[in-house]
Every structure is written in C-alpha cells, then in structure tokens.
Amino acid sequence: MELVDIVLSLIFLSILMSLGSSRLLQLIRVMSFQGVLVPLVPILIAPQYQPMSLSTAFASLMLLIKGVLIPLMLWVAWRKIAIRREVEPLIGYNASLIAGLAMILFSVFISSQLHLVMDRPGSSLLLPCAITTIGAGFFLLMARRKAITQIIGYLMLENGIYLTGAALAGHAQTHYVVEFGILLDLLVGVMIMGIILHRINTTYDDIDTAFLKELKD
Amino acid sequence: MTYPYIFLLVVTGGIVPLFLLHHFRLMRLSGVAGIGTGCFIGFVCSLTDLLANTARTMSWEWLGLLPLSFRIDILSAFFLIPIFLIGLAATLYSYHYLDDKDKRIRVSVHYFFLSLLIISMALVVMADSMISFVLSWEIMSVASAALILYNYDEKANRRAAYRYFIFSQGGGLFVIAAFGLLFNNSGDFSLVAAEGLPQGTRLVIFLLALIGFGSKAGIMPLHAWLPYAHPAAPSHVSALMSGVMIKIGIYGILRMYLCLSPDANTVGPLLIILGAVSGTLGVVYALGQHDLKRLLAYHSVENIGIILIGIGVGILGIAAQRPFIALFGLTGGLLHVWNHALFKSLLFMGAGNVLHAAGTVNINRLGGLMKNMQNTGILFLVGSLAICGLPPFNGFISEFFIYIAGFNGAGAGLDPMPFLYIILAVLSLAVIGGLAVACFTKVVGVVFLGEPRTNAAGSAHESGWAMIMPMICIGITCLAIGLFPGFFSMPAVTVSRSIIGQGAPDIMAILSFCRSISLGGAGFLLFLGLLICMHRLFYRNKQVAYAPTWGCGFTRPTAKMQYTSTSFGRSIVQFYQPVTQVTEEYKEIKSLFPSPSAYRSHMVDRMDDWGDRYVGSSVEGLCKRLRFIQHGFIQFYIAYIVIAVIVLLLYQLVR
Incomplete structure (x- = not known):
C-alpha cells in the first residue's frame, strides 16, 4: 500500500462526503480537507522526495490557498449571509451519492479507455480520482441551488483539473505555472462570487440562484 | 512591410x-x-x-x-x-x-x-x-x-x-x-x-x-x-x-x-441575373423613398447590381473564350467598385451635411438648400452625376466599359444563350441608368433646388471644413477618374488580366477607348467653360432680378406648390406595380371650400416584405418553440455544457 493510494482514497471519500453533506458548514469543512489532500499528490508521486525543491514550495503554497485561504473566505461568506444553513439540493443526497458512485465507475472506464502509459506509483487510482473529482465538481454545480455551493463546485472542478495535470504531466515543473494561473482565476472568482453573493442576498433576501431566473429576458 | x-x-x-x-x-x-x-x-x-x-x-x-x-x-x-x-x-x-x-x-x-x-x-x-x-x-x-x-x-x-x-x-x-x-x-x-x-x-x-x-x-x-x-x-x-x-x-x-x-457557364449568367434584379429593383425602390439616406441605401443595392453585371459579363466572356468581353466586363465591374466607393461616400457625406444642418433627411421637408449650402449642393450634384453614370465623371467610365463588353458580345459570334444574357446585361444597365437619372433629378431638385419647405431647411447653414474638405477631395477624384480613365483604370485592368489568366488581351485595347473618353470629357468641360463665360459676358451690365423658385407669376407663391419627392417619383414607381406596392391614404378634395386634407404614402419593398412574411415569421415561430431551452436556471446551463462535453468525449472514446 503506497502512501499515494491512501491519499487518493481519502480524496474519493471526501468527494462522496461532499455529495452527501446536507449542511453548508460541513461542506466547507470537507472542501478544506480535500484542499489539504490534493496538493500532496504531485509530491507523493514524484520518484524521489526533495524537501527543498520548487515543487515542495508550490505544493505548500497551494495547500495554503486551497486548504486554508479559500475555505476561510467561504466560511466568512457563510457567516455573513447564510440564513438557512441547508445546502438545498436539486437532486437529493442519496441520489447524489449514487450518482457519485456511478461517476467513479464511469471515470474508471474512461481512464482505461485512454490507454495512457504511466509508470509511477498510484497510477491505477490517480486518473480515475482526477476525473471523478471533475465530474463531482460539475455535479455540485448542477445539482445544488445556492450560489455558495456553486463556488464549492468550481473549487472541486479545479481540484480535479489539478489532479489531472499531475497525472498527465507527472513531475514536470511547467504544469505548476498553468496551475497557478487557474488558481489565481479561482481566487479572484471566489472574491467576485463573494461580492455577487452579497448582492444576491441583499436583493432577494436569499442566495438561491433560482432567483436569478427573474433576470431572464 | x-x-x-x-x-x-x-x-x-x-x-x-x-x-x-x-x-x-x-x-x-x-x-x-x-x-x-x-x-x-x-x-x-x-x-x-x-x-x-x-x-x-x-x-x-x-x-x-x-x-x-x-x-x-x-x-x-x-x-x-x-x-x-x-x-x-x-x-x-x-x-x-x-x-x-x-x-x-x-x-x-x-x-x-x-x-x-x-x-x-x-x-x-x-x-x-x-x-x-x-x-x-x-x-x-x-x-x-x-x-x-x-x-x-x-x-x-x-x-x-x-x-x-x-x-x-x-x-x-x-x-x-x-x-x-x-x-x-x-x-x-x-x-x-x-x-x-x-x-x-x-x-x-x-x-x-x-x-x-x-x-x-x-x-x-x-x-x-x-x-x-x-x-x-x-x-x-x-x-x-x-x-x-x-x-x-x-x-x-x-x-x-x-x-x-x-463552372463559368453557370456562374456568369447567375451573376448577371442577380445583378440585373438587384440593379433594376434597387433603383425602382430608391425612387419611392422619402428618406434621403434610405434612398441612398437602395442605390447601393443598385450599384452592387451593376458591379455584379460587370463581373458576370466578364466571367461569361471567360466561359465563351472571348477575352475581349472578359477584360472589359471585369474591368468595368472592378472599376465600379472604386467608383461606387467614391461617389457613394460623397453622397452619404452630403446627406450627412444636410442632416447636420437641417436636422432631417426627409426629402419632403427639405428644399432650397443650394442657397445656403452651396458647397454641399455642388458636391452632392457631382456625386449624383457620377452615380447616374454621366460623363465626365467616374461612374460613366465603369458603366461604359461594361457596355463595350456587352456590345462586343452582342456584335457577333456568341452562342444563343450567352448572347441572351449579354443582351439582358446591356438592357438592365440601360434601364438602371435611366431610372438613376430620374431618381437623382428628384433628389437634387427637391432637396437642393426650389424653396425650403420647412423653417429648419430654410435656416440651414454650411458645414465645417472637416466635413467639406474630404468631400472636395473625393469629388475631385471622381472628376479625375472621369477625365483620365486610362491612368486610373490600369489597376483594375491588371487585376482583371490576372483573373482571366492566359490569353488576356493587351492593355492597349482599353487604352485606345480611354483616350477618346478623355478627349470627349475635356471637350465637354471646355464647352461648359465657354458657356459660363458667354453667360457672364452677355449678362454683364444687365439688371438681374431674383424671385422665388417656381414663382411662375403667382403673387403669393408658397413652398407647398413645388413638386414633392413623392409626386415626382409616383408615376415611375406605379409603372413597376407588380414588384412595388404603394399604399396611399388621403382625403380627396371635392367641394369648392374643402376642409383640411392630407396625403400620406408609403412604398412597400416587396422583396423585404416577402422575406419578413415567409422566412422571418417561420424562423420566429421556430425560435419561440425553442424558447424553453432558455429558462434562466444557471444549473441547467452548466448541465448543457457538461452533457455536450461528455457526449463528445464518449463519442471519441467509443468510436
């Protein structure tokens, strides 16, 4: 049992937990947990661990942003505006869990179809995990009503992209550059979403995105 | 570079x-x-x-x-x-x-x-x-x-x-x-x-x-x-x-x-027919317009028609292996691209001056602008003469080239079908030219001559130099192309020769025509100058009295007694009844002491109307039925994207 496999299994667990959680605060905690796990993966799959390398620095910075900074911002937003603390799903929790399991199967299928040659540890789980994370991110975007859960969906989507990058690029340094670009976008996105959330909240007394329907022409 | x-x-x-x-x-x-x-x-x-x-x-x-x-x-x-x-x-x-x-x-x-x-x-x-x-x-x-x-x-x-x-x-x-x-x-x-x-x-x-x-x-x-x-x-x-x-x-x-x-045998006739339809109907619809800029827009359709006729004749010439026809047709069409760019922008700028000065481009509310806006008036006249294809301006040159191509084709040695198309091209060009003259007589006559019909038109003022200067330059270019066609049509000739490819006739074929055109133009200008000099000479030391235009001996003439744009164009527009439709509403004057009466007319562009009625409404109905896709739920929009991506992904994987 490699360490990577344990981490990846934990990520799977966090995905299912996020799909099953009914409280916003619980969801934010799960995301923080996932945010801590995900940056560890590239370090763990590297052939040998170099404590003072650039990738360590990147990973720790990533961990700080994903595991601490963004959850903290979400928490602040939650404190400010969440009147009703439920997640308010469009698709129920049990159905979401089953959909999550189906997604895992689906991603295993896709990974096997892709025929990628990988000779690193954790190779059997890494790509399925990455694709499941992307899928679950999309699922959260689609199946949850509140704007704050949509941010979390984007966050998970980004985690998935990060994992895919790690799976495909391995320990090449260049993918960190791309990754940081995306992360920066996400960070700005979270901030803007925070502002918009506030606006939606003051306009409609709720952060339910279904109210945005009224803006339709 | x-x-x-x-x-x-x-x-x-x-x-x-x-x-x-x-x-x-x-x-x-x-x-x-x-x-x-x-x-x-x-x-x-x-x-x-x-x-x-x-x-x-x-x-x-x-x-x-x-x-x-x-x-x-x-x-x-x-x-x-x-x-x-x-x-x-x-x-x-x-x-x-x-x-x-x-x-x-x-x-x-x-x-x-x-x-x-x-x-x-x-x-x-x-x-x-x-x-x-x-x-x-x-x-x-x-x-x-x-x-x-x-x-x-x-x-x-x-x-x-x-x-x-x-x-x-x-x-x-x-x-x-x-x-x-x-x-x-x-x-x-x-x-x-x-x-x-x-x-x-x-x-x-x-x-x-x-x-x-x-x-x-x-x-x-x-x-x-x-x-x-x-x-x-x-x-x-x-x-x-x-x-x-x-x-x-x-x-x-x-x-x-x-x-x-x-296949040039298909494309050439197609372009000629499209050009003939656009050209004739464009100018007919233009005649029925009251809005100056709308009228000019219809003239753009007309001139695109002329360009297409030229190119069509050229392509027909290529198909029939008559390089002379091909060269003149293509050169005429291409040169008309330049010419129309020049005189149409001149006319639109003139219309802009009118709009700027009088606040309206409704022809029936203008009149007499030549008195206060002499520069604009003369430049607009130059543009009008050019667009009508009258010498010595540039529109004449390009249309004349197409005519030469047509007459050469009509002369001898073509198969019956291409011959018919060439005749169609020449005839429609002739109709277009005549109607364009009628149309611009109407515009210049009603807008710039006569007496102002409204106060706004009467108090119009000349525009700033930045508006007049570009117009003067374009006007001079129009005249220059008309006077020195040999020099200015060389690029168009070179381009058409490159389109024709092998067997293209020599440039001299065109140059000899151009020389006589230049000569004729110069002679015309000389004659005009002579006329002006004689006018000056004869009227020197004679008393000249000024009276309102269309005064005609009435003691109290009013601006309403003039021709309007509607009355001028009415008979021609009605002649083309199947493709034009004029709706009129007015109260007829019957008794000796009539009550106030008004006349209003509107011309329907049949092509536009049919397009709206048949194509537009069916598309609109389809869109209304597809409206349910746009429900405003952000979640479903994301779902559309995800489903599309997944379907494409699976298609690639399973294939």
Missing part, C-alpha cells in the same frame, strides 16, 4: 479617445489623427503594393494549431485602396460631424469601433487562410453593428442594428459552411486555388459562399438590412459601410471564384 504598424496606429487612434472623455476636442482630434494617419500610410502602402504587383505574405501560428496567415496580392491591394481612402475621408469627416458634447462617451466608443472596422476590413481582404478570414469577417460584422447602434436611444435604430446583425451572422454562417465544405474536400485552410475537387462540389461551395457574401454585399433578396442600417448609422459610417464594407462581399465572391474556379 509595415501593415502591422499601420494597424497598431489605427488601433491607437481608436483606444486613446476612450481615455480622453473630459477633453472632448482633444478626444476627437486624437481619434482623427490616429486613425487618419494610419489610413493615409495604409493607402500609400497599398498603392505601392498595387503598382508593384507582387504578392507578400505574413503569417503566424495561433494556439499552435490555427494558422493565421495574411497575404497581399494584387486583388487584395485593389480592395485595400478604397478601404484606406474612404476610411481616411470618413474619419476626417467625423471630426465636425460628431460635435455633440453631450454624447462624448458614445463618440469615443464610436472611434474605437471605427478603427476596428477599418482594420478588420483590411484584414479580411488580406486574409490567406479560412481561419484568419472568418475571424476578421466576424470582427468586421460586430464592429459595424456597434457603429449602427450609435444612435441607440431610438427604437428604430436598435431594430435596424438587430436586423443587420441577423443578416451578417446568417451570412457568416453560410460563409463558414462554404469554408467547412472546402476544408473537408481540400484538407487545408488555405484559400489559394483548390485542386482536385469535382465540378459539382465547387459549384455548391461557390453558391454557399455567394449567399454568405451576398448578404453582406446586399444582393437583392438579401438586401433587406441596408435600407434600415444606413439611415440609422452616422453618415460617415454609412459612407464607409456603403462605400467599402459591402464591397468586401464582392471581394469574397471574387476570391471564391478565383479559389474554386467553378
């Missing part, structure tokens, strides 16, 4: 005004200086390119897989000239035309889109690959739609821009479809002569492209955006759009013809 720098200069001229909102004069100056200088240098560069007659290429990769390549050959250079020249004139004109300080934000935004439009038009004609072509084409469409929206506070203008947008996007789809089909068959993105395509495929691709480019050029059934967009846009934008942008459609047709070389 320097085109990227020119574009940079033009874009700078478009962007700087956005930051100078609080210095209105400086803002306009910077816009005019940047765009104008860029256009001027561009004009000089393209002129040297045209005269040097060599192809140059620039290219770079975009995203690693899409080649963005540009190439300037003689056809591109030929179309670059009007783009930069009219671009320069329109930009100069805008300095005094857009002098409303309250609208400073939209003026600055207008400069941005104006620069974008000029650059994108230049890029379209320089494009060498489908990717760069479509990219520039779409930028051009969007920029021009934004410019039409300049007076967005009126609902009619917003609808006009919307209508234009539909037409340009629909046309763009056809262009993309044509390119897609071509790419599918040839396997690369280049627009150079395609090889190894079956004749049928070539024709299908060409027809798709013809629909796409025709909607931009305003060929008759697809012209329905022109009469709405041109009145809505600011006058110099109308000048640029009508003078240059619709010619980009002609460029596209020519480029596709060169690329595909479809």
